[in-house]
Amino acid sequence: MARKELGPRSLEVARAVAAMIDGLPRAVIGCSGGPDSLALALGAEWAGRRTGTRIVGVIVDHRLQEGSAQVAVRAAQTLDARGIDARVVAVDIPTRRDGQSYEGGPEAAARDARREALSQVAGTDPVLLGHTLDDQAETVLLGLARGSGATSLAGIRPRAGRFWHPLLGIRRATTVAACREWGVTPWQDPQNADPVFLRSRVRHETMPVLESQLGPGIAEALARTASLLQADEEILDAATADWLTAHGVDPAVPEGSRLPLRPLAAAPTGLARRVVKAWLDAAGVRATFAHVEAVRGLCRSQGGSGVDLPGVRVTRRGHELILTSAPGL
Incomplete structure (x- = not known):
C-alpha cells in the first residue's frame, strides 16, 4: 500500500x-x-x-x-x-x-x-x-x-x-x-x-x-542569540586551548596539574576565567563562577594560600597554582 x-x-x-x-x-x-x-x-x-x-x-x-x-x-x-x-x-x-x-x-x-x-x-x-x-x-x-x-x-x-x-x-x-x-x-x-x-x-x-x-x-x-553565541564559543574555546598548550598545561592529566600565575594574571579577564574553568572541568569539578573567581583570587594572594573546591584543592606555590585531591579523599 x-x-x-x-x-x-x-x-x-x-x-x-x-x-x-x-x-x-x-x-x-x-x-x-x-x-x-x-x-x-x-x-x-x-x-x-x-x-x-x-x-x-x-x-x-x-x-x-x-x-x-x-x-x-x-x-x-x-x-x-x-x-x-x-x-x-x-x-x-x-x-x-x-x-x-x-x-x-x-x-x-x-x-x-x-x-x-x-x-x-x-x-x-x-x-x-x-x-x-x-x-x-x-x-x-x-x-x-x-x-x-x-x-x-x-x-x-x-x-x-x-x-x-x-x-x-x-x-x-x-x-x-x-x-x-x-x-x-x-x-x-x-x-x-x-x-x-x-x-x-x-x-x-x-x-x-x-x-x-x-x-x-x-x-x-x-534562539538566534544562542546561535550567535555558539559561533563565538568556538573561537573562545580555541583561544583557551591555545593558551593551555602554549603554557604547557595538559588538562588530560589533572592530578598535580599546574597553572603559571604570571601569564594567568596578565591574560584578559574573560580568557583567564575560561582557562581556570577548563582546568577545573578537566579535574571533574563542576566549577561555578564563585569557584573560578576564588581560584583567580590566588593570583593576588601570598604563597601557600589555597582554595578548597568540591573534591580538589588549589594551592599557590611560588609562581604556580597546583591542583591536588582534597584532603581525606
Whole structure:
C-alpha cells in the first residue's frame, strides 16, 4: 500500500531530520511519546527510508510517575506500528547515600539516567533528541535569569557530542501539528504544565507575557542569540586551548596539574576565567563562577594560600597554582 504524502508540518520535521542523518548507517531516537520526540521519531522514519539510515526508537521509563510503564509501552507500540524498531528501557534514578536529592535535583538525575540509557543502546551511533526552538529560547531565558555566561547562553548545540538536535529551528507548535498530520496522539506529560517546575513556569507564564509585552518573535530572537553565541564559543574555546598548550598545561592529566600565575594574571579577564574553568572541568569539578573567581583570587594572594573546591584543592606555590585531591579523599 502506498504511503500517504506528508502534510506541510510533518514534511518540515522530516526534512530537518533528513538533513542531519544523511550518510548515517544507524541513528537512535530518544522518544518519550510527547509531541516533540514523537514527531522526531516519525520524521526520522521517513528520512531514514530516503537516506538508508536504520532508525531505532528508545523510550526510557524513569519510573518516577504512576503509570509510566504503560506510557512507555504505548509509545513503543505507536513507533512499532509505523515501522520503527522500538524498545523500552527502564532506569533507576540515583539518590545520594544520605537519602537526599541527587545533585542538581530530580530533573538532572532523570536526564543523566536517560542519557546513559540512550548511550548504551546507541553505542557509537548518534542519539537524536527532540528539543525545539522553543526549548532553546527557554534555555537562553533561564540562563539570563541565573546570570550565566556565554557558554550557558549559547544554549543547546545542534550537535553536542553524541547527542544531536535536528529540530532546533522548528517551533513546538509545528511538532504538535505534525503529529496531527501523521494521525497520532502524543502523550502530554503532566509535569510540563506543573508550576512547581521552573521551566514549566517559563513556558506557560513568562514567555507569553514577553510575547504580549514585547511583540511576537521573542522565541526566535532568543534562539538566534544562542546561535550567535555558539559561533563565538568556538573561537573562545580555541583561544583557551591555545593558551593551555602554549603554557604547557595538559588538562588530560589533572592530578598535580599546574597553572603559571604570571601569564594567568596578565591574560584578559574573560580568557583567564575560561582557562581556570577548563582546568577545573578537566579535574571533574563542576566549577561555578564563585569557584573560578576564588581560584583567580590566588593570583593576588601570598604563597601557600589555597582554595578548597568540591573534591580538589588549589594551592599557590611560588609562581604556580597546583591542583591536588582534597584532603581525606
